[in-house]
Amino acid sequence: MQILKPLLHPPIARLWAGLALAAIGDQVYRIALIWLSVQLAGAHAGWVTAAEAATVLATALFAGAWAEGWDHRRTMIGCDLVRAGLALAPVTAWAMGCLNLWTLLIPSVALAALRGVFEPALQASLPRLASSRVLLTPTNALMDATARLARLVGPTIAGALAGFLPTIGLMAATTLTSLASAIAITSLRHQLPRQPRTARGSRFEMLTRGFRAIRDRGYFRYLLWRGGVVNGLWVVSLWLCLPLAVQRGGLEAFGARGLGVVGLVMGAYGVGNLASNLVVGGLVVRRPVTMILVGNAVLGLGLALMGWAALAAPKDLAAPLIMAASAFTALGGPVMDVPMATLRQTVFAAHEVAAVYRLSIVFDWGGMLLATAVAPLALQAVSPEMTILLCGGVIVAAAAAGLTHLGAPADWQAMTAAQ
Numbered sequence: 001m002q003i004l005k006p007l008l009h010p011p012i013a014r015l016w017a018g019l020a021l022a023a024i025g026d027q028v029y030r031i032a033l034i035w036l037s038v039q040l041a042g043a044h045a046g047w048v049t050a051a052e053a054a055t056v057l058a059t060a061l062f063a064g065a066w067a068e069g070w071d072h073r074r075t076m077i078g079c080d081l082v083r084a085g086l087a088l089a090p091v092t093a094w095a096m097g098c099l100n101l102w103t104l105l106i107p108s109v110a111l112a113a114l115r116g117v118f119e120p121a122l123q124a125s126l127p128r129l130a131s132s133r134v135l136l137t138p139t140n141a142l143m144d145a146t147a148r149l150a151r152l153v154g155p156t157i158a159g160a161l162a163g164f165l166p167t168i169g170l171m172a173a174t175t176l177t178s179l180a181s182a183i184a185i186t187s188l189r190h191q192l193p194r195q196p197r198t199a200r201g202s203r204f205e206m207l208t209r210g211f212r213a214i215r216d217r218g219y220f221r222y223l224l225w226r227g228g229v230v231n232g233l234w235v236v237s238l239w240l241c242l243p244l245a246v247q248r249g250g251l252e253a254f255g256a257r258g259l260g261v262v263g264l265v266m267g268a269y270g271v272g273n274l275a276s277n278l279v280v281g282g283l284v285v286r287r288p289v290t291m292i293l294v295g296n297a298v299l300g301l302g303l304a305l306m307g308w309a310a311l312a313a314p315k316d317l318a319a320p321l322i323m324a325a326s327a328f329t330a331l332g333g334p335v336m337d338v339p340m341a342t343l344r345q346t347v348f349a350a351h352e353v354a355a356v357y358r359l360s361i362v363f364d365w366g367g368m369l370l371a372t373a374v375a376p377l378a379l380q381a382v383s384p385e386m387t388i389l390l391c392g393g394v395i396v397a398a399a400a401a402g403l404t405h406l407g408a409p410a411d412w413q414a415m416t417a418a419q
Contacts, residue, residue, distance in 0.1 A: 002138050002281055002282035002283075003138045003142055003277065003278055003280075003281025003282055004142075005135070005138055006130065006135060006138050006139045006142050009129070009130075009135075011129055011187075011188055011191040012129050012130065012139060014184045014187050014188065015129065015143075015184055015188060016143065016146065017180075017184055018180055018181040018183065018184025019122075019143060019146045019184070020145075020146040020149055020150070021177040021180045022080065022083075022146075022174075022177045022178055022180065022181035023146040023147050023149065023150035023154075024149070024150045024153050024154050024157070024177060025087075025154075025173045025174040025175075025176065025177025025178060026150065026154075026174060026177070027150040027151060027153075027154025027155065028154050028157055028158045028161075028170050028171075028174070029087060029111075029170065029171050029173065029174040030154075031154065031155060031158045031170070031259070031262065031263065031266065032158065032167050032168065032171050033048065033090075033104060033108055034048075034239055034240075034243055035167055035243060035258075035262065036099075036167055036168065037101065037104060038243045038247060040100065040101050040104070042244075047105075047372070047373075047376065048104065048105055048108060050368075050369055050372035050373045051105055051108075051109050051112075052108055052109055052111075052368075053112075053365045053366070053368035053369035053372060054369050055112045055113045055116075056112045056113065056115050056116045056361060056365040056368075057116075057361075057362055057365045057366050057369055058113075058116075059112075059113045059114075059117060060116040060120075060358045060359075060361040060362050070121075071194045072121040072122075072124055072192065072354075073121075073125065073188060073189065073192040073194075074194075075117060075118070075121040076118055076121050076122060076125075076181075076185045077182050077185050077186055079114040079117055079118040079121075080118075080178045080179070080181045080182035080185065081178070081179075081182050082110075082114060083111055083114055083174065083178040084174070084175045084176075084178035084179050084182070085175075086107045086110050086111050086114075087107070087111070087171055087172065087173075087174035087175045087178065088171075088172060089103070089106070089107035090103055090104055090107055090108075090168060090171050091168055091169065091171055091172050094166075094168040099168065115361075116358070116361055119357065119361065120354040120357045120358045120361070121354065122143070123341070123344070123345070123353060123354065124350075124353050124354040124357070125192055126139055126140065126143065126345065127345050127350065127353065128191070128192060129188075129191060129192070136342060136345060136346075137281070137283075137284075137285055137338070138281050138282070140338055140341040140342050140345070141277055141280055141281030141334065141338045142281065144337050144341065145277040145278075145334075147273075148270060148273035148274045148276075148277045148330075148333065148334065149270070149273075150270070151266060151269050151270035151273050151274075151330070152269075152270025152273065152274050153270065154266070154270070155262070155263035155265075155267040155269075155270065156263065156267050157173075158170055158259070158263050159259065159263030159267070162260065162263070163260075167259065209352065209355035210356045210358055210359030210362075211359065213348055213349075213352040213356050213359075214356065214359065217347075217409070219289055219409050220343075220409075222402055223289070223292065223340065223402075224359065224360060225363060226292075226296065226398050226399070226401070226402060227340075227360060227363050227364045228363040228364060228366050228367025228370075229367055229394065229395065229398045230296055230299065230300075230336075230367070230395050231364040231365070231368055232367030232368045232369075232370055232371030232372070233303075233367075233371055233391035233392075233394055233395055234299065234303070234391070234395070235368045235371065236371045236372060236375045236387065236391060237303050237307075237387070237388045237391045237392070238266070238269070240372065240375055240379075240384075241375075241379075241384035241385070241387045241388045241391075242306075242322075242384070242388070243262050244379070244384040245310045245383075245384040245385050246258065246262050246319075249315070249385075250315075251310075251315070251319045251322075252316075253319030253323065254320075261319050264319070264323055265319070265322055265326045268324070268326045268327040268330075269326040269327065269329065269330040270330070271327050271330070272326070272327035272328060272329065272330030272331050273330040273331075273333050273334065275331070276330065276331040276333065276334040276335060277333075277334040277338070279334075280334040280335055280338050280339075281334075281338065285338070285342050285343075288339035288340070288342065288343040288409075289339075289402065289409065291335055291336065291338075292335070292336040292339055292340055292402075293336075293399045293402050293403070294332075294335055294336075294399075295332040295333065295334070295335030295336030296395055296396070296398060296399035296402075297332070297395075297396055297399045297400075298328070298329070298331050298332030298335065299329055299332030299333065299336070299395055300332075300391075300392045300393065300394070300395030300399065301328075301329075301392060301396060302325055302326070302328040302329025302330070302332065302392065303325075303329055303389070303391055303392030303395065304388075304392030305325035305328065305329075306322050306326060306329060306389075306392070307385055307386065307387070307388035307389025307390070307391075307392060308389055309321035309322045309325055310322055310384075310385035310388065311383075311385040311386060311389065340360075343409075344356055344357060344360070347409070375387070
């Protein structure tokens with residue numbers, strides 16, 4: 001299987017193993033965070049995600065530009081070690097009897113800030129580990145699969161542990177998995193030696209490097225704003241409206257209720273994600289923009305089906321139908337994310353990749369910030385179930401707006417022909 005070929009390279013295999021464990025820990029942490037926030041604040045739990053999005057946005061815009069000149073491997077190790085410590089903060093607050101929305105929010109915001117530094121460093125490191133485009137696409141798919149695998153395994157672990165552990169106890173898993181990731185990245189000292197310092201220039205030049213890189217690429221500007229729309233509506237649907245719909249509707253499935261049902265739905269999402277990733281990782285990316293639009297359309301249609309199931313299905317069938325729609329929704333993720341990563345790493349110069357990825361974070365998390373800030377207000381007038389359905393429809397419309405970019409971009413054709 002093409003997606004597994006990078007695992008024959010020990011450095012890539014070690015990195016993947018560490019990142020996979022970290023992603024599972026993060027997923028368990030996030031499920032616990034959202035469920036505790038919904039219990040403490042109801043629909044206002046959306047402000048937790050909004051605060052995280054604002055932090056990632058600010059980090060990517062400012063601290064991320066400053067960190068571009070740092071050594072990528074050491075940057076990732078440092079982020080993992082700090083993450084391991086921060087994950088224990090809510091557990092400590094609970095043990096001291098002072099757990100509230102603020103003691104959940106503050107460490108979660110700090111954890112989110114690390115993402116704006118860690119992810120660009122990772123994306124800039126992958127082309128150094130996968131030295132050819134033939135290896136780069138499956139490597140991107142494999143690294144993308146860490147999040148997909150986590151969405152499958154994380155909710156399952158969270159649902160199982162919730163049966164005998166307090167929800168707050170799930171958060172401690174991130175400490176162990178972050179340490180495992182730091183150890184894996186530390187082992188890459190020979191494959192990722194300290195890179196030459198290329199991110200020189202004034203602070204303003206570093207801040208705007210990504211914008212200057214995409215200046216003459218109209219199709220990439222469309223992909224950026226599309227990413228903001230899709231990610232904003234996706235996070236509102238799955239991470240706010242879904243738990244609210246389960247909680248308020250009293251939905252049950254296969255003997256599970258509450259957090260257990262959320263875990264089942266997210267586990268089904270993980271199954272679809274992983275299955276799609278295994279297929280996409282073996283494809284040759286020829287028309288990346290077309291693949292991205294197809295992925296958006298599948299994602300939007302799936303969310304609309306989830307909203308319909310929650311609204312109209314009989315109560316005893318609602319949760320199983322939502323699970324099926326969730327698995328279908330997840331098929332779209334790798335179809336849009338893998339070609340986006342390969343496109344970004346192929347058409348931009350090596351020293352521009354981190355800056356362009358940072359710009360992608362700005363749009364993606366900017367969309368999340370706007371959507372999650374508006375969602376608590378919108379949910380006063382619209383039910384969570386209807387909100388999920390409407391979000392799916394808007395995502396399909398955003399994909400339709402890109403029909404004028406269906407051809408392979410000229411710079412993509414030039415770079416792939418040269419290789």
